[in-house]
Amino acid sequence: MLFYSHDTFGLGHLRRSHAIASAMTADNPEMSAIILTGSPVAGRFAFPKRVDFIRLPGVTKKSDGSYVSETLGLDIEETTALRSGLIRSAVEHFDPDLFIVDKEPTGFRGELMPALNWLKRNSAARLVLGLRDVLDEPDVLAAEWSRKGAVEATEEFYDDIWVYGLKSIYDPTVGLNFSQAVRDRMFFTGYIRRKVTTLRHDNVEPYILITPGGGGDGEAMVNLVLSAYEQDPDLSPRAVLVYGPFLSGDTLAEFETRVEKLDGRVRTLGFESKIENLFADAQGVISMGGYNTFCEVLSFDKPAVIVPRTVPRLEQYIRATRAEELGLVKMIDEARDGMTPAAMIKAIRNLPLQAPPSSRVYPGLLGGLENICSRVRLLVKADTDSPVI
Numbered sequence: 001m002l003f004y005s006h007d008t009f010g011l012g013h014l015r016r017s018h019a020i021a022s023a024m025t026a027d028n029p030e031m032s033a034i035i036l037t038g039s040p041v042a043g044r045f046a047f048p049k050r051v052d053f054i055r056l057p058g059v060t061k062k063s064d065g066s067y068v069s070e071t072l073g074l075d076i077e078e079t080t081a082l083r084s085g086l087i088r089s090a091v092e093h094f095d096p097d098l099f100i101v102d103k104e105p106t107g108f109r110g111e112l113m114p115a116l117n118w119l120k121r122n123s124a125a126r127l128v129l130g131l132r133d134v135l136d137e138p139d140v141l142a143a144e145w146s147r148k149g150a151v152e153a154t155e156e157f158y159d160d161i162w163v164y165g166l167k168s169i170y171d172p173t174v175g176l177n178f179s180q181a182v183r184d185r186m187f188f189t190g191y192i193r194r195k196v197t198t199l200r201h202d203n204v205e206p207y208i209l210i211t212p213g214g215g216g217d218g219e220a221m222v223n224l225v226l227s228a229y230e231q232d233p234d235l236s237p238r239a240v241l242v243y244g245p246f247l248s249g250d251t252l253a254e255f256e257t258r259v260e261k262l263d264g265r266v267r268t269l270g271f272e273s274k275i276e277n278l279f280a281d282a283q284g285v286i287s288m289g290g291y292n293t294f295c296e297v298l299s300f301d302k303p304a305v306i307v308p309r310t311v312p313r314l315e316q317y318i319r320a321t322r323a324e325e326l327g328l329v330k331m332i333d334e335a336r337d338g339m340t341p342a343a344m345i346k347a348i349r350n351l352p353l354q355a356p357p358s359s360r361v362y363p364g365l366l367g368g369l370e371n372i373c374s375r376v377r378l379l380v381k382a383d384t385d386s387p388v389i
Helices: 012-027 076-094 113-122 138-148 150-157 219-231 249-260 276-281 291-299 315-325 341-353 368-381
Strands: 002-005 033-037 051-055 059-061 067-069 098-102 126-132 160-164 186-188 207-211 238-242 266-269 284-287 304-306
Touching: 002 012, 002 076, 012 033, 012 051, 012 098, 012 126, 012 291, 012 368, 033 076, 059 076, 067 076, 076 113, 098 368, 113 150, 138 150, 160 368, 207 219, 207 276, 207 341, 219 238, 219 249, 219 266, 219 284, 219 341, 249 266, 276 291, 284 291, 284 341, 291 315, 304 315, 304 341
Parallel strands: 002 033, 002 098, 033 051, 098 126, 126 160, 160 186, 207 238, 207 284, 238 266, 284 304
Antiparallel strands: 059 067
16 A cells, blocks of 8 residues: 655655555555655654655645745756655555545646556556545635636546545535546545554543644744633633644744743643644643544544634535534634634533533444445455446
């Protein structure tokens, strides 16, 4: 199995690919997997046996939305060409039976196209496009995919389209002009369950978990949480705040100065590769609305308040709004509630009393990994048996 993890900024794609690859190789001891990723923190995660990664040259997004090479000093065209060549080389030498592409049918700036064309000409590999439960507003997504030729690439190259969610909650492909043939190849897997990977400590003092995901765009949420504890000296429970690896140095230093004045009511961590343990022991969660965090809230059945970002995409806002409508979480909506310390104080105080996601029943909600493994068994069997597509 070869995975393309569309990472330019953040952790979401890598963590999703890591979870799926780990489950697939555990399900079948004859499988091995390589994850192609641009994430600068890939090496900080533990990979199970028969799962490895290839680090592509990193790129970062500037404030104006353009991209630059992370460290090499190359322009973006040169960096993309280098990444594209490495991807094609990996495809040719690893010769996968299954190639699973995360989110972007043509890859970052079209970098997957040489590899996809090579596979079409020279390989019997099955190609899968994996999509998270929400991508963006339908109109915005349709324009973006049209510009990238992504609909055409999906039609031409991909045997399966896996949506890591439930259609009854949200269909991320609404607005995309897919043929019926493509829609017949779509599978809604359910969300990806997360599990504790190491032993937990007993007698943990009650706390709520604060997580902005990778942290690169979490400054506003962290500032709001710290302001809440600063303005209400009696605010409880205490908090464990995980900044994430991408929170900038100057901002981090400022936050740490503020935390030192809170007399231990907020404890901080920079990065936690096994954040599942912190979810499992928490009374509740305050977070942004990324896919992986949402999966963890569901998996560990934690009352949660989501503070979604609204730029550059509405993905998190759409997910949080829909989840609140279904009674799975609550959210702080800037237009409705205001992004104020008072709103955050109220959210933190009410969190231990809030109903967990399991108070609402949605069959198959967390069946993602099991359904993916079942589908993979069919696809692999098809190499020596009759086709399933």
